[in-house]
Amino acid sequence: MTPRLRRRTLLAGAAAAAALGALGGCGRPVDTSAELPAVSGDYTGPPLTLQFWNGLTGGDGPVMRELIAQFSATHPNIGIEMYAIPWSSFYQKFPAAVVSGLAPDLGLMHNFQVATNAARQVVVPLDPLVPALGLRQEDYLPVVWQSGLIDGARWSLPLDMWPDSLFYNRRVLADAGLDPDAPPQTGEEYLAALDRLAANGVQGHWLPAVDPQGVGRGFDSLLWQFGGELYAEDGSAALFAEEAGVQALEWQAGLIAAGYSPSDVSGSDANVAFKNDRNAFLWGGPGALINDLGKVDDLDWDVAPLPQIGVRRAAFSGSHQFVLMRQQEFDPDRVSATATFLRWIMGNSLGWASAGPVPARLPVLEQPAFAQLSAQANVASGVEHIRFYPLVPGIAEVQTTILYPAVGDALLGQLSPRDALARGREQASFLLAENLTKYGRA
Template structure:
């Protein structure tokens, strides 16, 4: 308990837990360990034809996406029997905690797959290596990818990752619930007026159509990100030193979210699991979320009649929060040319065959995969891909996920739990964020120098 005798708030617990996780991911310079800066990779062929070897591949694909990745690895090994890719999947928080320690101890995996909003942080920490030359040798260029996705792997002018996919938050809709309320089940709302009218029609039929996960900061925070971008706002300035998410556009976005709860168009005190279960049981019309998990999840429910389209444009222009899985090569104490050659061979193959990865739910990052006949046969993923030109990512700032998850998102949660005023909560969060941004800038600058 606090000194005043009151129990700590839920927000305090959220920040404490996230801070502990962030502390586990502190820069390696803060730990006793080897200087990794001199461990430069040797020249290696981009096509391995040597004796059999096994590469170690770490990631956080613990769901249906993990099963699909293992299928791809089996197919790769059938075509390249001299290369076995051994996959170790673990929860994402464990992955981000464990692999830097493995790098420091000299036991790093050969390849990793990470979410793009962690690339800058790990590049600054020196635990992954630049891949500019690798991308060039494999023929991977910006022209072959969605522009925003391709650039999300660049930090300090250098490429540190190769994008595999992109997963923009999208609007999932329950056709049966819409039809029961007298709405067209094949024409979901795509703008503010039609979306609010649909929510009103649903409310008249006793349905809270838009369940906002107020007690799930990550889920509700991504919706806020999308809305404030749609309304012309931004999260941070170009240098990553100033928080901008307390401007009028952001306040409008958060006020709009709050109104959905105040008017009864969303139940109060909802978490992401509640919304998901309600959708599957025809109690909820709309869900905002990423296609990677939800497409697989909803497809597995017998008789669930659903569809998906890009997020409705509530603001002045379309925009949606997106993430991307990106391949990285871990820094080694000593690089082996043969293992690097096998790694390059694998990265080239899986990028070229990424349309098969779309079966896991995400949209492939490569444009030729999106344009392929195979991808067009996936109606949900093809619909989501319509938003590719409007996706937005967190800025490429080391430690940015920590700022979002420990400061901004808990503030949004407080507002949607009806415990705080939108402007005041965002002003307070902006001051705290700028303090942490300044600390991170100094901390990661020390690692990079």
């Protein structure tokens, strides 16, 4: 089987970069005339090879390649050529490839990027494929099912969930006289554990203040726990500077003020300290940490859902989601082969769990084999409380360029939590207004 496109497809993205302005509403338009055909999810046509782009450049990449090999072994007429590109490059290159007529067949992206790329029209609604894919709403948590829907149309297929969770060093807890089999579940228990750890000479929760991306999602979780929201549902206003956000950030800053965390560490510092028994708790996503920590010899660790610090349980979660790239013309054979692959991998996503994330389909979580993945099963015990960013185009940019740096400013003591969030809200208002004009509605 000869691949339709090879490395030149990736290189062409650079040449087409100038066209990216069109994707926000100006310049060269995206051709949206071709319609996705309704096809079978059981492809029996001639041999072909699909192009699959994603950002799985870490330990998750080999897991996906192994799943593709398993699929190809039972579907010899469908080849999958996977290109793993660093995420930042992926989000630049694939829209340029669409504009240039060199789009891959399918991709995997973060859920908080789907609305942006739907608004750009570089991915397509999947409704014609729903029957072929065998999608059932009852197989997903409501928040996960809704994460692929924009204005009633389905734009993406959730593969997994990766909620921020509480990773804890069992040996450090035991050395401080704490029960390593009973991690803290409430704010009171958490602070009591930090007090006990401090008495044993351990700063138990290292906050990566100089790495706001690493601590920002903890802020998101806390804001939701204190009853707040990040943004208005339509993306017209930032709400993170209201009282719930201030409480969340004051709680984080209080950990540093009380000496439970050093004042100027990075996420890498916290990770290394945890691995060397100098830190008791890490808040983070299972996709990276489960595999990372599992590779460390003699590290005694486990994971649980985040403790409830505020008035309700909540945890930030992301999700990898499959999308179909817009083509200048859709080949029914290629679309049918794509649907066949997607249906297979959604039904066999237990294998994906070994990469760290929790599969999105609830029936997979009920399989006895999933319970044997103890870390992932522990994370899954809290998924009913996960929260996603709102489905608003451009929202990830607001988070990473405005909100998370504001969180970092407060944790570094440059501004009070209230002032840092107020300034962030003022800055965010301009970008949110710009996004509404640039993207409109998908």
